[in-house]
Amino acid sequence: MPCRYHCPNCKHDVFEEISVNVTTSFTVINTKEGLDYGKQSSAEGGYVDRFQCASCGYVIKDPDGTPISTLEEVAPVLKKLGAYTNEETMGEP
Numbered sequence: 853m854p855c856r857y858h859c860p861n862c863k864h865d866v867f868e869e870i871s872v873n874v875t876t877s878f879t880v881i882n883t884k885e886g887l888d889y890g891k892q893s894s895a896e897g898g899y900v901d902r903f904q905c906a907s908c909g910y911v912i913k914d915p916d917g918t919p920i921s922t923l924e925e926v927a928p929v930l931k932k933l934g935a936y937t938n939e940e941t942m943g944e945p
């Protein structure tokens with residue numbers, strides 16, 4: 853049964869993975885207006901600190917209060933919190 857997960861706090865359905873201690877680098881390019889940032893050229897190291905709601909910043913935590921750090925754990929925890937909708941029942945009152 854496919855289901856859609858949402859934030860238990862605000863019901864937004866987009867989440868983001870937050871990593872810390874990451875080293876990133878950007879290219880700097882010449883433009884008509886002078887130097888400007890180009891593309892991000894690398895992101896190295898770091899670790900996933902938490903998953904959170906992209907809208908309100910609600911941090912997804914397991915029942916012990918530890919922030920989730922792998923994507924595989926996000927769905928079961930949201931399911932336990934009842935923060936999901938079965939596709940089949942969507943649209944019904």
Ligand SMILES: [Zn+2]
Nearest residue numbers: 859862905908
């Ligand atoms: Zn939210």
